[in-house]
Amino acid sequence: MRILLTAHQFLPDHSTGTEVLTCQVGKELKRLGHEVRVIAALPMKNAPKPDVYFDHYVYQGLEVYRYYHRQGMPVGEQSNIVELEYSNQLFADWLRNFIGDWRPDVVHFFHLKNLSVTAIDVCGDAGIPMVLTPTDFWLVCPTVQLLLPNGCMCNGPDRHGVNCLRHAVANTQSPAINRVVDLIPDPLLGMGDRLSRVHPLAEVFPFSWAGALGRRAEFFRERISRVDRMIVPSRVVEKVLEDNWMRARKMVFSRFGIDMTGYRERTFDRKTAAALRIGFIGSLSSAKGAHVLLKAMRLIAAEPAVELRVFGNPKAYPDYAKSLTNIAGDDARIRFCGTFPSESIAEVLMDLDVLVVPSLWRENTPLVVYSAQAAGCPVIASNLDGLKEIVRDGVDGMLFPPGNAEILASIISRLGKDPDLVCSLAKNAIRPKSISEYTADLITTYDEIAKIGQ
Numbered sequence: 001m002r003i004l005l006t007a008h009q010f011l012p013d014h015s016t017g018t019e020v021l022t023c024q025v026g027k028e029l030k031r032l033g034h035e036v037r038v039i040a041a042l043p044m045k046n047a048p049k050p051d052v053y054f055d056h057y058v059y060q061g062l063e064v065y066r067y068y069h070r071q072g073m074p075v076g077e078q079s080n081i082v083e084l085e086y087s088n089q090l091f092a093d094w095l096r097n098f099i100g101d102w103r104p105d106v107v108h109f110f111h112l113k114n115l116s117v118t119a120i121d122v123c124g125d126a127g128i129p130m131v132l133t134p135t136d137f138w139l140v141c142p143t144v145q146l147l148l149p150n151g152c153m154c155n156g157p158d159r160h161g162v163n164c165l166r167h168a169v170a171n172t173q174s175p176a177i178n179r180v181v182d183l184i185p186d187p188l189l190g191m192g193d194r195l196s197r198v199h200p201l202a203e204v205f206p207f208s209w210a211g212a213l214g215r216r217a218e219f220f221r222e223r224i225s226r227v228d229r230m231i232v233p234s235r236v237v238e239k240v241l242e243d244n245w246m247r248a249r250k251m252v253f254s255r256f257g258i259d260m261t262g263y264r265e266r267t268f269d270r271k272t273a274a275a276l277r278i279g280f281i282g283s284l285s286s287a288k289g290a291h292v293l294l295k296a297m298r299l300i301a302a303e304p305a306v307e308l309r310v311f312g313n314p315k316a317y318p319d320y321a322k323s324l325t326n327i328a329g330d331d332a333r334i335r336f337c338g339t340f341p342s343e344s345i346a347e348v349l350m351d352l353d354v355l356v357v358p359s360l361w362r363e364n365t366p367l368v369v370y371s372a373q374a375a376g377c378p379v380i381a382s383n384l385d386g387l388k389e390i391v392r393d394g395v396d397g398m399l400f401p402p403g404n405a406e407i408l409a410s411i412i413s414r415l416g417k418d419p420d421l422v423c424s425l426a427k428n429a430i431r432p433k434s435i436s437e438y439t440a441d442l443i444t445t446y447d448e449i450a451k452i453g454q
Helices: 018-031 087-102 118-125 162-172 175-183 193-198 206-224 235-243 290-299 318-327 342-350 367-374 405-417 419-427 437-453
Strands: 001-006 035-044 053-059 062-070 106-109 130-132 229-232 251-253 276-281 308-312 332-337 353-355 379-382 396-399
Touching: 001 018, 001 251, 018 035, 018 367, 018 437, 053 162, 062 087, 087 118, 087 353, 087 419, 106 118, 118 130, 118 206, 118 235, 130 437, 162 175, 229 235, 235 251, 251 276, 276 342, 276 405, 290 308, 290 318, 290 405, 290 419, 308 405, 318 332, 342 367, 353 367, 367 379, 396 405, 405 419
Parallel strands: 001 035, 001 106, 035 062, 106 130, 130 229, 229 251, 276 308, 276 353, 308 332, 353 379, 379 396
Antiparallel strands: 053 062
């Protein structure tokens, strides 16, 4: 079977959960004898050369076709960068030629950010069966996280996308523009969608943005309704999509799988260990909450003995990374360890006693938690939808109020003083689904929709 996979970005340049999942599925499909190609974007401020948008490379045996995504810049004749986020005609034209030359039997969209959901139109018009796995909230939220600038949770766009517009302006525009937009009442901003059809004012910022954001939700709904199967990996994503009327022809529930290579049974004895080894693994961005963990560490006295290893790329968000080093100060218990190859995660986790996931947004059951469970490494996580689906408080991990460094510090101190509790939590870890099991389920789905399309 010829299978096309898509992701918003890919290895080796980007190695967070979606990219790793897409890569592992692709490699497993190839191992089973299928022909696989990957299409992904490379987000960047400027393309390396004028009019160079696509290239091709091989990563760990996978053929990858890459689109140079010029973030925040017009592409071709399209100048509305908000509309480009979901409707990119240059990419759609390229994809149409690609699938004409290499006719896939199935396409599986793991992500379409940076590429655009017009890919669904292209594949649907060509009669190619389609599967979509939402690995985050991008189908509903342009900023992915459904998290407002003030840290409050968002439930999705309002009728005309005015709340999305205000969020986008707050994130990208100068204080002066923010002040002007703040003065415009919601009903007037909401006119952008209607004005875009009948009035020249629609081409003027912020009405052009409002119009594009107002059209976004319906644009997505129409395209997602063409997808043959949506494989939902968590209940929180399922609910968000249902609440926002994002429905495929059929929705099924299936949690992510991980590569189980390198994991072994825990043999450590916390009673003889010199210090409780705490780990953070993830993006060094504010929504991931590493600063909450560092503040918690600074609240913990010299006893019990605790050490923290922070794994993440400081170059991705340099200002935030600098703030983390400022919080850590000269605390010798805190080490910034940089990144590691995704294939080494089992080794890293097997050398930790506890993993902390202090996220400030509703996570879509991140792969790192499944990896920790495979390693028998208890997880301390924010008590948020998504995380609390897979971390059982007091059974195989601990939950704390998101952003509360004081309670997190008390949990870490308790585990540092009670090695038997750490061992008990470790022994209760549930074995996650393997990538082989996950891919076998996908193949069943591929076969099913391919037969329907014949």
